[in-house]
Every structure is written in structure tokens, then in C-alpha cells.
Amino acid sequence: MRAIAGTDQLSVVTVEDPEPGPGEVVIDVVAAGVNRADLLQRQGNYPPPPGASDILGLEVSGLISAVGHRVTAWSVGDEVCALLAGGGYAEKVAVPAVQVLPKPPTVDLVSAAALPEVACTVASNLFDAAHLQGGELLLIHGGSSGIGTHAIQVAHALDVRVAVTARTQAKRDFCRDLGADIVIDYTADDFVDVIRGSGGADVILDIMGAKYLERNVKALNTGGRLVIIGMQGGVKAELSIGALMTxxxxxxxxxxRSRPVTGAGSKEKVVEATRRITWPLIDTGRVAPIVDSTFPLADAEAAHARLDSGDAIGKVLLTIG
Incomplete structure (x- = not known):
């Protein structure tokens, strides 16, 4: 499924089946995750990186149906999920083998599509970039989102104190049930006051960008790390260098999405870290995919509308076939 050029409409198209190149596998897709990046791409605001498929979809689950030259870690018939640069809204997708993860035994194959993007985002940002440690205070903006619900579980399992912002009572209750220690109604309370009253945030995982930059810095503890992974609140803001230095x-x-497949800082390294950090927590049941809703591929418009509404708790998925 592609976005129609010059519009924000979606179109189902027929293309040739992909063949695995060297170091690649082909996955028969069972389900695909719906991400905000997909909404941006269909609006023309987030084009795929050079060489990536222009078909929407950044994560899938399914069964390996073909294996390319030099691939030894995977076999035809393996149940897997995978991180993509594009191409997930399809019956088949070719993907570098280093971006593939095994389906956890505690997770059904459809729900496994909810894991790659959020798990890799959380592992790479909280632990690789921000070096989050047990006992620290983590503030997650958008605690009920796909990334937020996953991050709460992983951080709680690793003895991190967790604070979240969320809009509705139902979302705040859900976050608390997942393990959040502090839940903040950002429509009624200033998260800066709440977090500073709790000693300050050691790490903040932020999806808002410019809108929250100054307040996020105010909420940081000494030695704190603000990790910005989204720009829902804009791309430009003023920053007090003095406050940061103090x-x-x-x-x-x-x-x-734009990371290279291999090498320093690559998707391969992120997937390796995710498998090492997160997969054992899933295998033991301490972390589970949170699925808000599933839609057939033909109803991708409705799936996008559900995500765009802001009412979803956890991931929205498309089922294929």
C-alpha cells in the first residue's frame, strides 16, 4: 500500500514479489505496525530514506519464506518480527537479516508486529543514548502511546522510577497499571512542578520537541539527559545554554529509520541491543506488547484515523491477507 503522490490518500497496488538479496530474507507478512511516521509520509512530510521502499510500514511480523546468500541465522518457516525502512504494508517484504528478531514464545504472531519499532526505539534511546540506570527517575511524555506503554514496562522491570504525562483518566490509570509511579494530567498540572517536586528527572523521553524544550530542561535533574525522538510540538525553540550548563x-x-543497516550506530547494533535488553523481559512475561486495535489492510485509512485521533492506548496494527 502506497501513499498517492501529491495527496494524503492511500492506494492498494500490485507489485512483483520481492526476492532476497545477499544478507536479506523475505517475510510473508501476517501483521504490520502503524506508526506516526506512516501518517507523516502519506502527508509528504517524511519521505523514505534513499534506497528504501516507498510502500508504507516500518515493522512487521510473519514467517520467513526465502533466505538470501550469506544468511545463516534464519531459515524458511521461522516466525519473526522485523524493523524496516519501509515496505511493511504488503503481503511480502524483503529485509536485511540483521534487522530481524525472533517472535517471542509468549507473544502471538499478530501481536509481535507491535514490538520492533517501539522496542528498538526504547532500547536505543533510553539505554544506548541516555544510559538510564536503575533507581533513576524517567519522565515519558505520551505515556499511553505505543512507545510510552513499552517504555513504562521496560523501565519498571529494570527498577527505574517512572513518571508519565497522559491526557485522560483512562490513559493515566492504564499507565499506572503498567508500572508508572507518577502519572501527570498535563492538561491540569504543570509537569515541571510535579517532576521537580519528585527530585527532578534523570532522563526525559520526549515526543514533543520544540514546544516542551524549555520546560523539559527545567524538569531535568543535575546531570539529566533529555532525549528528543519526535517533533509533534514543532522543530524550532530557544534554549538557555546557561540553564543546560548549570x-x-x-x-x-x-x-x-535513517540509520545505516550495518556499522557504528546502525540498525544492526540497535536490534542486537534490543534482543539483549528487552527480549528476556518479554520471554519472562515482564514486558508484553500493548495492542489498542487491529484493522485489515483494506481498512488502513481507519487504522490511520485511529492513531491520529490520539485516543489509542498502545499500538494500532494492520493484519495482512
């Missing part, structure tokens, strides 16, 4: 704090900006 706190000996850091502001980090990261992205996942």
Missing part, C-alpha cells in the same frame, strides 16, 4: 545536562536528538 545542570551539566545533555540534550540528545535521535532517529531510527
Amino acid at each position: 545542570k551539566r545536562a545533555a540534550v540528545l536528538g535521535t532517529t531510527l
Whole structure:
């Protein structure tokens, strides 16, 4: 499924089946995750990186149906999920083998599509970039989102104190049930006051960008790390360098889709870290995919509308076939 050029409409198209190149596998897709990046791409605001498929979809689950040259870790018939640069809204997708993860035994194959993007985002940002440690206070903006619900579980399992912002009582209750220690109604309370009253945030995982930059820095503890992974609140803001220096704090900006497949800072390294950090927590049941809703591929418009509404708790998925 592609976005129609020059519009924000979606179109189902027929293309040739992909063949695995060297180091690649082909996955028969069972389900695909719906991400905000997909909404941006269909609006023309987030084009795929050079060489990536222009078909929407950044994560899938399914069964391996073909294996390319030099692939030894995977076999035809393996149940897997995978991180993509594009191409997930399809019956088949070719993907570098280093971006593939095994389906956890505790998770059904459809729900496994809810894992790759959020798990890789959380592992790479909280632990690789921000070096989050047990006992620290983590503030997650958008605690009921796909990334938020996953991050709460992982952080709680690793003895991190967790604070979240969420709009509705139902969302705040859900976050608390997942393990959040502090839940903040950002429509009624100033998260800066709440967090500073709790000692300050050691790490902030932020999806808002410019809108929250100044307040996020105020909420940081000495030595705190602000990790910006989204720009829902804009791309430009003023920053007090003095405030940052006084706190000996850091502001980090990261992205996942445009990383190279291999090498330093690559998707391969992110997937390796995710499998090492997160997969054991899933295998033991301490972390589970949170699925808000599923839609057939033909109803991708409705799936996008559900995500765009802001009412979803956890991931929205498309089922294929």
C-alpha cells in the first residue's frame, strides 16, 4: 500500500514479489505496525530514506519464506518480527537479516508486529543514548502511546522510577497499571512542578520537541539527559545554554529509520541491543506488547484515523491477507 503522490490518500497496488538479496530474507507478512511516521509520509512530510521502499510500514511480523546468500541465522518457516525502512504494508517484504528478531514464545504472531519499532526505539534511546540506570527517575511524555506503554514496562522491570504525562483518566490509570509511579494530567498540572517536586528527572523521553524544550530542561535533574525522538510540538525553540550548563545536562536528538543497516550506530547494533535488553523481559512475561486495535489492510485509512485521533492506548496494527 502506497501513499498517492501529491495527496494524503492511500492506494492498494500490485507489485512483483520481492526476492532476497545477499544478507536479506523475505517475510510473508501476517501483521504490520502503524506508526506516526506512516501518517507523516502519506502527508509528504517524511519521505523514505534513499534506497528504501516507498510502500508504507516500518515493522512487521510473519514467517520467513526465502533466505538470501550469506544468511545463516534464519531459515524458511521461522516466525519473526522485523524493523524496516519501509515496505511493511504488503503481503511480502524483503529485509536485511540483521534487522530481524525472533517472535517471542509468549507473544502471538499478530501481536509481535507491535514490538520492533517501539522496542528498538526504547532500547536505543533510553539505554544506548541516555544510559538510564536503575533507581533513576524517567519522565515519558505520551505515556499511553505505543512507545510510552513499552517504555513504562521496560523501565519498571529494570527498577527505574517512572513518571508519565497522559491526557485522560483512562490513559493515566492504564499507565499506572503498567508500572508508572507518577502519572501527570498535563492538561491540569504543570509537569515541571510535579517532576521537580519528585527530585527532578534523570532522563526525559520526549515526543514533543520544540514546544516542551524549555520546560523539559527545567524538569531535568543535575546531570539529566533529555532525549528528543519526535517533533509533534514543532522543530524550532530557544534554549538557555546557561540553564543546560548549570545542570551539566545533555540534550540528545535521535532517529531510527535513517540509520545505516550495518556499522557504528546502525540498525544492526540497535536490534542486537534490543534482543539483549528487552527480549528476556518479554520471554519472562515482564514486558508484553500493548495492542489498542487491529484493522485489515483494506481498512488502513481507519487504522490511520485511529492513531491520529490520539485516543489509542498502545499500538494500532494492520493484519495482512
